[in-house]
Amino acid sequence: MHWRASVLALLSALLLGVAIPSAAFDIESMPTPEMQRRYDGLTHELRCMQCQNQSIADSPVGLAEDLRRDVREQIIAGKTDAQIRDSMVARYGNIILFRPPFTPSTAWVWVLPFLLLLVGVLIAVRIVRHRTTLVANDDSVIEPEDVTR
Amino acid sequence: MSRFLIPAAIFLALAGVLYVGVVHSPNKSTMQSALLGKPVPDFNLPVLGKPGMTLTKAQLDGRPWVLNVWGTWCVACREEHATLLEIGRQNALPLVGLSWKDEDEAALDWLSQLGNPYSVVAVDHDGRTAIDFGVYGAPETFFIDAGGRVQYRHVGPMTPEVWEREFLSRVPRGGLP
Numbered sequence: 001m002h003w004r005a006s007v008l009a010l011l012s013a014l015l016l017g018v019a020i021p022s023a024a025f026d027i028e029s030m031p032t033p034e035m036q037r038r039y040d041g042l043t044h045e046l047r048c049m050q051c052q053n054q055s056i057a058d059s060p061v062g063l064a065e066d067l068r069r070d071v072r073e074q075i076i077a078g079k080t081d082a083q084i085r086d087s088m089v090a091r092y093g094n095i096i097l098f099r100p101p102f103t104p105s106t107a108w109v110w111v112l113p114f115l116l117l118l119v120g121v122l123i124a125v126r127i128v129r130h131r132t133t134l135v136a137n138d139d140s141v142i143e144p145e146d147v148t149r
Numbered sequence: 150m151s152r153f154l155i156p157a158a159i160f161l162a163l164a165g166v167l168y169v170g171v172v173h174s175p176n177k178s179t180m181q182s183a184l185l186g187k188p189v190p191d192f193n194l195p196v197l198g199k200p201g202m203t204l205t206k207a208q209l210d211g212r213p214w215v216l217n218v219w220g221t222w223c224v225a226c227r228e229e230h231a232t233l234l235e236i237g238r239q240n241a242l243p244l245v246g247l248s249w250k251d252e253d254e255a256a257l258d259w260l261s262q263l264g265n266p267y268s269v270v271a272v273d274h275d276g277r278t279a280i281d282f283g284v285y286g287a288p289e290t291f292f293i294d295a296g297g298r299v300q301y302r303h304v305g306p307m308t309p310e311v312w313e314r315e316f317l318s319r320v321p322r323g324g325l326p
Contacts, residue, residue: 062276063280
């Protein structure tokens with residue numbers, strides 16, 4: 001049982017290690033907790049265009065800093081989250097959003113996983129059905145060693 | 150037979166999807182500007198080396214022009230500078246510089262040491278205008294048509310080939326008014 005505890009400890013250490021940097025650059029604080037919540041949300045879903053696998057909340061580069069300021073100012077100016085996202089897309093394109101919008105060119109990204117899931121379920125159903133018929137036709141005697149195994 | 154055919158077909162389909170994804174993954178240097186065909190964002194910026202003067206979008210309307218975003222902190226900008234000087238000498242299009250998040254002193258030193266290819270340089274200290282242009286890394290060069298719309302954006306150092314192919318080719322026949 002001890003190894004389980006140590007694996008758990010190792011995993012949580014890894015998770016913590018990954019989680020800490022994401023908060024490191026958010027030194028700016030918003031005037032209200034509600035605005036802070038929206039700021040945190042938006043800055044985590046906008047891509048840093050200079051280091052494309054980081055969000056602007058996670059990136060220390062100057063451009064990410066400027067974009068965080070832009071988000072902050074737009075929230076304070078009373079813009080909605082959708083308006084802020086749209087203004088980012090208008091300047092940088094859809095690529096700035098980590099969550100791609102549902103458009104004809106991105107439709108397959110959203111639909112494909114569900115299609116594959118459906119295919120998987122159909123295959124599973126086929127296999128189970130096939131096995132059920134096998135068992136129904138199986139009239140061989142069960143040996144004692146088969147039971148113990 | 151279908152036992153192997155179906156998984157093989159699924160595998161091939163998935164491989165195809167991933168292949169397309171890899172081949173078409175956005176390359177940083179070829180990413181299209183979101184501003185293509187759209188009007189240039191409004192700006193009102195101080196002019197480098199001319200205290201009290203400002204440059205606005207309206208002053209440039211009515212003829213095609215080129216915007217080059219640069220900074221003295223940008224290594225690739227030094228690389229393209231010889232090409233920019235050549236372009237400045239050609240004088241086919243007004244070349245407007247945007248000094249992006251830089252010290253004015255450093256920018257002026259750079260121009261006096263390496264030569265000044267620009268008709269005018271606007272100063273964007275806090276990077277707000279650069280964000281409005283969708284700039285994500287210097288150098289970037291934009292072609293703006295006579296109607297004030299962005300027609301092309303080149304990311305990375307300017308080369309004589311790119312200038313010829315993507316910028317000069319967009320100048321209306323008969324030259325500038």
